[in-house]
Amino acid sequence: MKYLILTDIHGSSKYLKLVLNKVNDFDKIIILGDILYHGPRNNLPDEYNPSEVVSILNELKDQIIAIRGNCDAEVDLMVLDFLIEENKWIDINGNKLFLTHGHKYNKQNVVEYDKKYYMIYGHYHINEFVKANQVACINLGSLSIPKDGHHSYGILDNGLYKSYDLFSDTTIIEVNLND
Numbered sequence: 001m002k003y004l005i006l007t008d009i010h011g012s013s014k015y016l017k018l019v020l021n022k023v024n025d026f027d028k029i030i031i032l033g034d035i036l037y038h039g040p041r042n043n044l045p046d047e048y049n050p051s052e053v054v055s056i057l058n059e060l061k062d063q064i065i066a067i068r069g070n071c072d073a074e075v076d077l078m079v080l081d082f083l084i085e086e087n088k089w090i091d092i093n094g095n096k097l098f099l100t101h102g103h104k105y106n107k108q109n110v111v112e113y114d115k116k117y118y119m120i121y122g123h124y125h126i127n128e129f130v131k132a133n134q135v136a137c138i139n140l141g142s143l144s145i146p147k148d149g150h151h152s153y154g155i156l157d158n159g160l161y162k163s164y165d166l167f168s169d170t171t172i173i174e175v176n177l178n179d
Contacts, residue, residue, distance in 0.1 A: 001027045001028065001029050001092070001157075002025065002026045002028075002155065002156070002157040002158075003026060003027065003028050003077055003092075003138040003154075003155070003156040004007070004019070004026040004028070004030070004153065004154070004155060005029075005032065005122070005140060005153065005154035005155070005156060005159070005163075006019065006029065006030070006031050006067075006140075006143050006153055006154075007028045007029070007031065007032035007033060007034065007102075007122025007123075007139050007140045007141070007142060007143065007145050008018055008032075008033070008034045008054060008069070008122045008123070008125055008141075008142035008143055008144060008145060009034065009036075009144055010034055010035075010036075010038040010039070010042060010045050010048075010071070010142075010144045010145055011035075011036045011037060011038055011039065011045065011047035011048050011049065011053055011089040011144075011145075012046055012048060012049075012053070012143070012144035012145075013047050013048075013049075013053050013056065013062070013064060013146075014045070014046045015045065015046070015143045015144040015151055015166065016052030016053055016143070016144075016168050017056070018166060019143060019153045019166060020056070021056050022166070023059035023155065023171060024154065026063070026096070026155075026173070027063070028063050028065060029060060029063050029065070029158075030064075030065045030066075030067075030099060030120075031057075031064060031066040031067065032069070032099060032100070032101055032102070032120065032121055032122045033066075033068055033069020033070070033071075033072055033101030033102075033123070034064070034065050034069035034070065034072060034101065034122065034123070035053065035069065035072055035076060035080070035084075036050040036053055036054065036072070036076045036079075036080075037050065037071045037072070037073060037076065038071070038145070039070070039151060040081060041129075041137075042145050043067055044081045045065065045131075045144035045146070050063070051168060053077075054079050054080060054114050055148070056079040057082070058080065061080075061081045061082040061116070062082075062164065062167055063087065064082045064083040064156070065090070065099070066080075066082055066083065066085065067084065067085055067086070067087075067088060067099050067100060067101050067154055068084045068085065068086055068101065069085060069101040069103065069121065069122070069123065069126070070101060071119050072084065075098035078115045078129065079082055081142070085127075087099060087100045087104075087105065087111075088100075088137045089129070092156065092160065092177065093159040093177065094138040095111070095117070095118060095176065095177040095178070096115065096116075096117035096118070096119045097117065097119075097120060097177075098113075098117055098118070098119045098120070099120055100119065100120075100121045101121055101122060101123050102121030102122050102139065103123045105119065106119075106123070106124075106137065106139070107119075107120055107128075107130050107132050107135075107137040107139075108177065110133070110135045111133050111135075113135075114136075115134065115135045117134065117135060117136075117138070117177075118135070118138060118161075118177060119136070119138070120136050120138045120140060120154070120161075121137075121139055121140070122139065122140050122141065122142060123139075124139055124141075124147070125141055125142035125145055125146050125147040125148070126139060126141055126146075126147050126148045126152040127139060127140065127141040127148055127150055127152055127172045127173055128173075129173045131177060134172075136175065138161060138163075138173065138175060139152050139156075140152060140153070140163055141163065141172070147168030149178070150163075150165045150166075150172055151165065151166040151167060152164060152165060152166065152172055156177075159175070159176060159177040159178040160174070160175075161174070161175045161176075161177060162174045172177070
C-alpha cells in the first residue's frame with residue numbers, strides 16, 4: 001500500500017493542489033494536522049483558502065487518515081467529512097508507526113512502548129530524522145509554511161519512507177522501515 005503523507009497544510013489550496021497533481025497514485029493519505037488554519041505565529045500561506053482545502057479533502061475522505069494538530073479547532077472538525085484523531089498507531093509491513101502532530105509527542109517526548117517503533121509528525125516545519133532509544137522520529141516538515149526552505153511531503157511505500165521537496169523533487173529524508 002502506498003501512503004501520501006502531508007502535514008501543516010495550513011489552509012493553502014495552492015500547495016495542496018500542487019502535491020495532489022504531482023502524486024496521484026496513492027492508496028491512502030495521512031494528514032498529520034494543522035489542516036485549515038494558519039495559526040497566530042504563522043504568516044498566511046500562499047493561496048490561503050480553507051474552504052477550497054475542505055472541498056478538495058472531502059472528495060478524498062475515504063482515503064484519509066487524519067491527526068489533529070494544535071491549529072485544528074472544533075469548527076474545522078465540523079466541516080471536514082473524515083475522522084480526525086488525536087494520535088494513531090498503525091502497522092505497516094510489520095512495523096509500528098505512531099502518527100501524531102508533534103506538539104505533544106516528538107523527539108523530546110516519545111510514547112513509551114516495549115518495542116522499536118517509528119513516530120511521524122510535523123508541527124516544527126523542519127524535516128528531520130533522529131533516533132531516541134527504540135524510537136525513530138521522522139519530522140515531515142511542512143507542505144505550505146516551511147522553516148527549512150522545503151515545501152515537503154512524504155511517501156511511504158513498501159516500508160520505504162521518503163520525504164521530498166515539492167518543487168525540486170529532491171529527497172530530503174529516506175528511511176527504510178524494514179532495517
